[in-house]
Amino acid sequence: MKKTRLRIFTLFMTLLGILFLTGCSLSVNFSTPSAPASTAAPLDKAQIYYLDVGQGDAELIRLPTGENILIDAGLKSGDDQLTAYLKELGISRLDILIATHPHADHIGGMEAVVQNFEIGEIYMPKIADDQVPTTVTYTRLLEAIQAKNMKINQAKAGETIFDNGSAVLEILAPNSIEYKDLNDYSIVTKLTYGNNRFLFMGDAEKTSEIEMLLEGYDLSCDILKLGHHGSSTSTTDRFLAAASPSAAIVSCGRDNDYGHPHKETMEKLNSRRVTVYRTDTDGTILAESDGNTYTVTTNLTSVSKDA
Numbered sequence: 304m305k306k307t308r309l310r311i312f313t314l315f316m317t318l319l320g321i322l323f324l325t326g327c328s329l330s331v332n333f334s335t336p337s338a339p340a341s342t343a344a345p346l347d348k349a350q351i352y353y354l355d356v357g358q359g360d361a362e363l364i365r366l367p368t369g370e371n372i373l374i375d376a377g378l379k380s381g382d383d384q385l386t387a388y389l390k391e392l393g394i395s396r397l398d399i400l401i402a403t404h405p406h407a408d409h410i411g412g413m414e415a416v417v418q419n420f421e422i423g424e425i426y427m428p429k430i431a432d433d434q435v436p437t438t439v440t441y442t443r444l445l446e447a448i449q450a451k452n453m454k455i456n457q458a459k460a461g462e463t464i465f466d467n468g469s470a471v472l473e474i475l476a477p478n479s480i481e482y483k484d485l486n487d488y489s490i491v492t493k494l495t496y497g498n499n500r501f502l503f504m505g506d507a508e509k510t511s512e513i514e515m516l517l518e519g520y521d522l523s524c525d526i527l528k529l530g531h532h533g534s535s536t537s538t539t540d541r542f543l544a545a546a547s548p549s550a551a552i553v554s555c556g557r558d559n560d561y562g563h564p565h566k567e568t569m570e571k572l573n574s575r576r577v578t579v580y581r582t583d584t585d586g587t588i589l590a591e592s593d594g595n596t597y598t599v600t601t602n603l604t605s606v607s608k609d610a
């Protein structure tokens with residue numbers, strides 16, 4: 304009796320050993336030769352992160368086809384956190400990098416982004432000569448780009464800068480060569496993923512909004528990243544009517560000095576029953592689209608130091 308039990312036990316252990324070894328060798332065979340450089344798991348949905356970078360702007364688009372697009376990079380004070388955040392997501396390459404306009408709350412973290420990631424194409428607006436910033440932040444960004452021997456693409460409204468068959472990114476602004484305010488030079492982009500659309504306004508204000516309306520662009524979208532952090536100088540009634548979003552995003556810092564988002568803008572959104580998400584109260588916001596419907600997740604890890 305004892306012997307039989309021992310034999311069964313030995314047989315069981317041997318089988319277990321074979322299974323274990325086979326399992327190991329199989330997994331080694333499958334994973335080693337074809338291991339991708341990135342550790343990121345493949346996505347089944349398009350993801351749009353409205354990153355909480357305090358009183359600034361940064362949005363990350365990740366596509367199931369593997370491309371990553373970054374629109375703005377927040378403040379200089381958050382550059383380490385931003386690069387760490389992107390690396391934690393498994394990102395090593397940004398296929399498109401957009402600096403909507405050269406204000407420090409949008410390009411502050413971009414020098415570090417250029418230095419830390421492989422970059423495909425960089426887009427910036429062409430600024431009139433007498434308005435080109437002389438700030439350290441802007442100069443250092445240009446130097447970082449130059450150090451990589453990269454050239455800057457000037458954003459042209461009406462141009463499609465990305466189209467892989469399932470996702471399309473179009474530039475809708477700036478439509479003029481000169482503006483009074485740097486904010487209106489903002490590159491405005493529209494992402495179309497299946498039937499879902501996302502508008503990214505940068506800090507574009509009334510002047511640029513009127514131009515986009517006059518150009519006759521299709522401005523309708525599901526999610527509108529509000530211009531200029533929800534300031535009353537953006538999101539005019541006509542523009543909001545044309546965009547007709549179901550949700551709006553305000554990217555702003557907690558208790559910021561500008562009173563962003565402004566009451567007037569919030570009232571407009573409320574009266575149109577637009578769901579509002581704010582990075583100051585909702586942290587990093589993630590929208591995910593399967594091409595037909597989208598879902599929103601809030602309170603993801605903040606990137607900002609003061610959040």
Ligand SMILES: [Zn+2]
Nearest residue numbers: 406408506531
């Ligand atoms: Zn701004």
